[in-house]
Amino acid sequence: MTEEPLPTNASSGVVRVGDTVRRPAGPWTDSVDALLAHLHAVGFHAAPRPLGRDEQGRQVLQFLSGEAGSPDPRWSTTDLGAVGRLLREFHDAAADFTPPPDAVWQTAIPADREDLVVHHDPAPWNLVRRPAGWALIDWDAAGPGSRLWDLAYAAQTAVPLRADRPLAPTLPRLRAVVDGYGLDDAGRAALVPMLHRRVTAMVELLRSGAANGRRPWARIWTEDGPYWQRTADHLAAHTDDWAAALG
Structure with missing residues (x-):
């Protein structure tokens, strides 16, 4: 074929x-x-x-057919809530997964914790909208991590939280993802610093990859390194806004 x-x-x-x-x-x-x-x-x-x-x-x-997401999504708050629910349903389903005794994972960035096996890249480019609902593809980077590690990256990329977007419209969009996930108050408080921490980890991966000539990170640093650094700075500068949006 x-x-x-x-x-x-x-x-x-x-x-x-x-x-x-x-x-x-x-x-x-x-x-x-x-x-x-x-x-x-x-x-x-x-x-x-x-x-x-x-x-x-x-x-x-x-093969999961449907409408693939883009690096710069313009989804509604309803869509974003559905993305949050999808991630919560996945994490709940993975909570009782026991990896094989000889499990090997290809996790590029070590997570903050290793509570369960997570996706590590639940971003718009790995989301597919289908008549039956959203689906998550490209699982090669799956490995031990935490719920907040995945959720922070999903929220940052799907809202998206980035320096070239007006701040005010992003706040209800951030809340939509987190409400869809059903995160409790303690989780919301912990998610705020995690937004910056997760993107900073991406910056460090790309920067070290460029220094060592490791593919594809060296290429991505050349193409997108400034974007990721600006995003990290943006997330750090608006910590109080993220906290207020999450209530």
Whole structure:
């Protein structure tokens, strides 16, 4: 069958074949497949189903058709609330996942904590809007982390919280994501500093990748490093605004 290359920013060799996606397998792939199989077993179907390996040894996944998100989403607060709910449903489904004893993960940025296995990149470019609701794709970076680690990145990228956006309209949008997730008061207080911490971790990953010539981080630093640094500065400068928006 015809192979159709799929656009990715940090991966290569990802193609669509019919109603499947084929990805180059790595040491982490069996662990990712185990996570995805668990999610489907417990009723979370907003992630691709793992379908084994093909004749080239590539990971085979169910293709989830729908409208893919963009790096600069213009979603409504209703959409953002749905994204928050999707992330909460995933985290709840993953809470009782027991990784294989020999689990290997490809996590680029160590999380603040390791409470459960999380996605690590639940950003608009990995979200697909379907008639049945939102779905989350590209699980190669999944690994141990925390709910707030995932939620901070999802909120920052989906709202989006960035320096070139007027501040006032972003505040109810931030609240929509967090309300959709159903975060409690203690979690909201902890999320405020986590917004800056998570983006700062991205800046450090890209900067060190550029210094060491590591792909794809060196390339992304060249293309998007200034954006991420401005975003980190923006998040730090408006901590009180984020706290007020989250009530």
